[in-house]
Amino acid sequence: MAAAIALADEAGLGAMTMKAIAVRLGDYSPMALYRYVHNKEGLVDLMLDAATAEIPLPARPGGDWRSDLYGLAMDSRRMTHRHPWYAQLVHTRPPAGPHMMRRLEFMLTVLTGEGATVAAAMTYAALVDRHILGSGLQEAEEARLDRRYGLDDTAKLVAAIRALHGLAVADGGVPHLAGWLAQPTGFTADEQFALGLDFLLDGIARRLAKPAEE
Amino acid sequence: MAAAIALADEAGLGAMTMKAIAVRLGDYSPMALYRYVHNKEGLVDLMLDAATAEIPLPARPGGDWRSDLYGLAMDSRRMTHRHPWYAQLVHTRPPAGPHMMRRLEFMLTVLTGEGATVAAAMTYAALVDRHILGSGLQEAEEARLDRRYGLDDTAKLVAAIRALHGLAVADGGVPHLAGWLAQPTGFTADEQFALGLDFLLDGIARRLAKPAEE
DNA sequence: CGGGGAAAGTGTACGTCATATACGAATCGT
DNA sequence: ACGATTCGTATATGACGTACACTTTCCCCG
Known part of the structure; x- marks a missing residue:
């Protein structure tokens, strides 16, 4: 799994073939991998969860819901920056890794702690994640084009x-x-990301402020 | 191109193989397609632009920038709903189709008409599109899983x-x-989409209100 | 109307992938 | 030291995209 991650980091998803992974591990045959993984999808699942595990997750929410979510989003973004393939792969698999669950749980805890229903919190979390992954996807595409040309x-x-x-x-x-x-001038990717994140958090804040919404 | 779109609509991207397209067109050989298209990427480019062309685009902005953008976003979403593959493919190709350009130009016109710089307008448009495509991607994934299981x-x-x-x-x-x-209850996908879109438009509105920002 | 050349379509072949199956080799507990 | 389990390989198959060379079809011009 580490070999696959390293490969995808360095040379892109296209280079992450079973053969290449096996060779990187020490000139093995591609088939050797299948002793440890059902198939490539299984390997991808492992990669996704391992990458998610890199996102630092506080044991419990700090006092400020907004900086909790902001920090988590920024840390998540940093991870997708280290692993450009993440945003491309996460939409190809059902989202069931344990670390993904714990990360989502953290967001739900933060938001329900401010009075949101779990259903509303799920929606807010989905919106923030959509922003993070969309941004990651765009940057992954740029990296890919860079590599190609x-x-x-x-x-x-x-x-x-x-x-x-x-x-x-x-x-x-x-x-x-x-x-x-x-x-072509304008906002950097980081500024754009922060701006969009602020828009979303502002919107969530306004909804949290009104009690008994729905 | 129409055959490829129909195939991808009905059976998913995985079923959109050159052979399948050729057969659908009347039992041709896969190689026959290469008379009309450089390669599969070229075909994908055509598909993307054709799908973008389906989004109705007003000749000029109406009076209200917000409903202009809201309407465009909703129409775009309807298109990604008709063509679930769109959100999956758009991130694999450089964004240069003429209809994509015209659509972006419309957003820029609307936003700069409210006093935004072109650079800021590019950012706002990117944020809105990210939301649309992220949402489309998620629904495409669900459609794929539905098809599969x-x-x-x-x-x-x-x-x-x-x-x-x-x-x-x-x-x-x-x-x-x-x-x-x-x-598992909560917001429908449509509600979630509209909510996120409102958050973004609210944020843009607030920035447009402050003059001479940057 | 008939011939010549372009346009359209095909057959075949190759390279890359993921992966099923069957086999051999190494290793470890007893 | 031996037998079973674990580990790795060889080989084969079937998609897939597509290069290349060939044949067929059609249309235009004399």
Whole structure:
């Protein structure tokens, strides 16, 4: 499992073949792995839960629900940053790993501690996780494209953007987009993530404030 | 392309093989497709843009930015609901289809019309899209699991939840989750989507209100 | 109308994967 | 030291995407 994680970290999901994993473990045959894992899906399940286990989880909520959730989201994001494959794989398997459960339980505890029903807390947690995973997915895609085309430098990236820009200009009718592509500046990915997270937490806060909602 | 879309709609991405597409078009050979498409990725690009084209796009913004974005998000969601594969594929390809560009341009127009910079508008649009696609991805996963195990009835679903519940109880330490699994009620997917969308739009509204932000 | 060339479609072959099955080798407890 | 269990391999199969060379079909022009 560690070998599979290392492989996927370094070379992407596509490189994580049973053969490659076996070789990395010491020039074994691919079939040797099947002594320890039912099939590749089983291996993926292990990887997902192992990665989830890397997210530090306080033993119990601190006093402030908002910073509890904010911190958990940030730690989760850091993990998806270390393991870009996480966001890609998590949607391919039922979510039943023990560490995933404990993480969700933590969020539920924090939210119900503020008066939310469990049902509402599930929804809020789902919204926050959607944000985290969506962000992770986008960055994983960028990493993949980087790997595929020029990893060496930003030269090719610039060329790609220029090509896009050419398309946009040729299209006509997309002036804002064309303008932005000419000079693509703006929020960093981290700022964007924090902003979205704040929006969601603000919304949750407003709902927690009104008692006896539903 | 239409055949590929129909196949993916009906039987999932896994069934969308070049052979299956060719057969659906009239018992052709798989290789016949390569006269019209460079490779499968090219076909996927076409599918993505064709699906994006299904999202109705007003010629120009209406008066109310919020309902413009709300409507667009809802229409987009309806499309991802018709085409569950969309959310799965969109993250595997660079986002350069002309209809995608036009859709993004619409969002930028709406937001910059309210005083946002293009950079800020890009961020807001990304946040909303992340929500839409995350939601679509989750529902696609459910559809996939449904297809894979008992499509016939909810009996197997209940069994699966019961199994999860068993795990959760056995785990101990996850009381809220175990309780919810025993009686999984709460927001519908539509309610959850609308709630998250409102959170995001609220956040954007607050930022638009403050002039000269950054 | 008939011939020539482009367009359309096919057959075959290859490489990569995951994985089933059957077999051999190593190791460990007694 | 021996026998069983555990570990690893060899081989084969069936998807799949797709390169390449070939044949068929069709249409346009003289």
